[in-house]
Amino acid sequence: MADIRVAVAGAGGRMGAANIRAIAATPGLKLAAAFDRSGSPSIGKDATVLAGLEASGVPITDDVDVALAAADAVIDFTAPAASVPLAEKTAAKGLIHIIGTTGCSIEDDVAIRASGAKGGRIVKAGNFSLGLNILASLVKQAAAKLAEFDVEIIEMHHNRKVDAPSGTALMLGEAAAAGREISLADHSVRVRDGITGPRVAGTIGFATLRGGTVIGDHTVILAGPSERLELSHIAQDRSLFANGAMKALLWVASQQPGFYTMNDVLGLN
Numbered sequence: 001m002a003d004i005r006v007a008v009a010g011a012g013g014r015m016g017a018a019n020i021r022a023i024a025a026t027p028g029l030k031l032a033a034a035f036d037r038s039g040s041p042s043i044g045k046d047a048t049v050l051a052g053l054e055a056s057g058v059p060i061t062d063d064v065d066v067a068l069a070a071a072d073a074v075i076d077f078t079a080p081a082a083s084v085p086l087a088e089k090t091a092a093k094g095l096i097h098i099i100g101t102t103g104c105s106i107e108d109d110v111a112i113r114a115s116g117a118k119g120g121r122i123v124k125a126g127n128f129s130l131g132l133n134i135l136a137s138l139v140k141q142a143a144a145k146l147a148e149f150d151v152e153i154i155e156m157h158h159n160r161k162v163d164a165p166s167g168t169a170l171m172l173g174e175a176a177a178a179g180r181e182i183s184l185a186d187h188s189v190r191v192r193d194g195i196t197g198p199r200v201a202g203t204i205g206f207a208t209l210r211g212g213t214v215i216g217d218h219t220v221i222l223a224g225p226s227e228r229l230e231l232s233h234i235a236q237d238r239s240l241f242a243n244g245a246m247k248a249l250l251w252v253a254s255q256q257p258g259f260y261t262m263n264d265v266l267g268l269n
């Protein structure tokens with residue numbers, strides 16, 4: 001079978017480079033195009049050279065349509081303002097679209113899911129690592145069994161990250177909420193400041209730390225009377241997320257069009 005031709009969105013970014021290296025290391029995939037925001041200093045550069053590999057002759061373009069015309073699949077770790085319109089385009093062309101972008105609003109997520117219903121073959125996840133997705137299953141189970149315990153989620157990331165709480169922290173919050181059969185939107189406390197009053201029972205709290213080059217640390221604390229359970233995940237290299245994205249791409253290539261998550265890819269539903 002011919003290799004799947006992959007276009008990388010945000011090719012000049014941290015995850016863009018990690019995804020380009022992962023494509024080069026994955027049998028069955030071939031880098032076909034790379035694109036980034038118009039005006040990005042990466043435009044015109046050789047995509048694989050920018051990612052630290054040998055030259056491939058694939059330049060980074062700012063013409064999305066030219067990039068998509070050369071591809072069967074798109075790997076997109078960019079920003080909501082890029083991923084939402086891109087999902088419309090990939091759906092219209094029947095392309096695979098792997099979305100790692102975080103910071104999406106409820107409306108953004110509704111629009112992306114709608115693209116999945118219009119012929120797109122989309123996998124979207126706040127975190128593509130295997131360990132983190134297993135952690136989310138454990139959190140769901142613990143939150144259900146320890147129904148009276150207070151749930152707090154702490155995350156730390158590098159100082160370039162632009163969204164908070166992280167997509168992963170929100171995923172873990174959704175897992176805890178699912179375990180309790182409640183809606184996260186109605187129970188989350190995303191910021192505390194000043195005289196807040198005592199903790200409201202049944203809420204799910206978030207705390208965000210930013211600094212240095214931390215790739216992604218997450219801890220879910222379940223605090224009960226006289227005991228505390230802490231479930232943690234530490235990402236040590238961005239290749240972790242990129243390898244998960246490749247796994248998702250290869251999996252969704254044999255699925256019907258639709259919207260999927262890593263739970264579907266990993267059979268965790």
Ligand SMILES: NC(=O)C1=CN([C@@H]2O[C@H](COP(=O)(O)OP(=O)(O)OC[C@H]3O[C@@H](n4cnc5c(N)ncnc54)[C@H](OP(=O)(O)O)[C@@H]3O)[C@@H](O)[C@H]2O)C=CC1
Nearest residue numbers: 010013014015037077078079081082100102126127128241
């Ligand atoms: N799901 C997962 O497993 C993971 C998700 N992420 C998420 O991936 C995203 C990217 O992270 P990271 O690579 O660190 O970020 P970077 O800022 O390094 O890269 C983002 C890239 O996307 C481009 N971009 C940003 N906004 C737009 C836009 N509106 N239109 C077109 N291109 C745009 C940027 O261009 P420019 O530099 O010019 O702005 C840049 O090249 C984030 O949302 C992050 O949270 C990260 C790691 C793992």
Ligand SMILES: O=C(O)C1=N[C@H](C(=O)O)C[C@H](O)C1
Nearest residue numbers: 102126161166167168215216
């Ligand atoms: O921006 C990042 O770097 C990361 N973003 C994702 C998130 O928001 O959870 C995943 C990972 O933790 C790294």
